[in-house]
Amino acid sequence: MIARVYVNFKKTILDPQGRTIKKTLESLGYKDVLDVRQGKVFTLKFKDSLSREQVEEIIKKIGRDVLSNPVIEEFDYEVVE
């Protein structure tokens, strides 16, 4: 089973990389891009013997404890196959 975990800064946290890319796009003429946020995506491969529930349980733990910093970041996930 394969899942993707997305880690992004919380909405209230400034995202300097995203802002830099936004400005770069603007200077290149892409005026139709109103906002850019940069985050991380982790693609995790799980043993096929696990159920979807077991996979989600593991993701919820490692998303909080390993992959993100809960003080400034939030995560969500999707099981893709």
Next chain:
Amino acid sequence: MIARVYVNFKKTILDPQGRTIKKTLESLGYKDVLDVRQGKVFTLKFKDSLSREQVEEIIKKIGRDVLSNPVIEEFDYEVVE
């Protein structure tokens, strides 16, 4: 309109961050995670007046020219709303 652009190392490129996380998870007892790849995700907000086709056209350009390094990375995207 909001789109997510995912940038990952090509399959043939070593992903040291992903490997480190894999090893960390292993040492924490998460033996059911077989592989981890770390990538970037860009959440882009577009002007609402654009059509889906226009948004996809812009993404294909900036995905290649700005957001990824085509020598070692590949990108894909989805329009989420």
